[in-house]
Amino acid sequence: MSSALGIDVGGTGIKGARVDLATGELLSDRVKIATPEGAHPPDVLDVVQNIVSTLEHTGNEPIGVCFPAVVTHGRTRSASNVSQEWLDFPADDYLTEELGQTIRMVNDADAAGFAEATLGAAHGVDGLVILTTLGTGIGSAFLMDGVLVPNSELGLLEIDGELAEKRAANSAREREGLSFEEWATRLTRFYTHVETLFSPELFVVGGGVSSSHDKFFPLVQARTPLVPARFLNNSGIIGSALLATRPGD
Numbered sequence: 060m061s062s063a064l065g066i067d068v069g070g071t072g073i074k075g076a077r078v079d080l081a082t083g084e085l086l087s088d089r090v091k092i093a094t095p096e097g098a099h100p101p102d103v104l105d106v107v108q109n110i111v112s113t114l115e116h117t118g119n120e121p122i123g124v125c126f127p128a129v130v131t132h133g134r135t136r137s138a139s140n141v142s143q144e145w146l147d148f149p150a151d152d153y154l155t156e157e158l159g160q161t162i163r164m165v166n167d168a169d170a171a172g173f174a175e176a177t178l179g180a181a182h183g184v185d186g187l188v189i190l191t192t193l194g195t196g197i198g199s200a201f202l203m204d205g206v207l208v209p210n211s212e213l214g215l216l217e218i219d220g221e222l223a224e225k226r227a228a229n230s231a232r233e234r235e236g237l238s239f240e241e242w243a244t245r246l247t248r249f250y251t252h253v254e255t256l257f258s259p260e261l262f263v264v265g266g267g268v269s270s271s272h273d274k275f276f277p278l279v280q281a282r283t284p285l286v287p288a289r290f291l292n293n294s295g296i297i298g299s300a301l302l303a304t305r306p307g308d
């Protein structure tokens with residue numbers, strides 16, 4: 060059986076597990092550590108190292124890491140919910156050097172989308188599937204006939220004069236104490252805007268709150284069907300592991 064470690068760096072928590080690459084099943088407990096204040100690169104690295112050793116990493120097992128930022132050519136290019144030091148930062152090289160093996164970093168929603176297209180809710184769906192993660196921010200992944208088109212960043216769309224993720228992320232629901240009905244009105248505005256722009260076949264929804272999908276999906280009024288991610292909040296871990304051995308751009 061081949062396995063890899065997947066590590067999902069989020070705005071509030073950093074999570075990791077050993078993943079069966081054929082099925083996406085977690086082969087270990089999920090280790091979760093709070094994201095260090097400010098999410099500076101050396102502090103994030105410390106937590107990643109801690110997770111890797113807790114998971115009893117064996118030398119030749121691949122490690123994939125996903126991160127809440129645009130990632131192109133191994134560099135992190137944005138920093139909405141993390142330290143500004145990640146702007147144009149050589150993340151692949153930094154982690155590769157510090158962890159002593161080749162690491163590929165990808166955007167967190169892209170990792171989740173890749174997992175869902177390979178083994179989950181978007182598997183076998185033709186046309187455009189858009190995965191969104193509702194968490195600290197809103198992440199997005201475009202999957203065209205199962206092929207990932209990276210770094211779509213729909214959470215940074217400006218809608219009614221505000222960033223979509225500032226109004227409609229799960230963190231906005233928590234911060235403002237919104238009821239699911241109130242939050243669903245904001246989600247409806249977001250998803251209908253996105254479907255006007257891109258006409259997807261399907262929305263797949265991930266992030267921690269996706270396990271409570273029955274509380275808000277019926278309240279979101281969009282033409283496009285919404286389904287929960289098969290791997291719920293573990294899609295990022297699983298997709299990072301699946302992408303760990305693939306060559307980067």
Ligand code: BGC
Nearest residue numbers: 127128129139168196197198
């Ligand atoms: C970032 C995205 C990320 C999303 C979810 C946004 O703030 O810009 O890159 O995918 O949060 O973590």
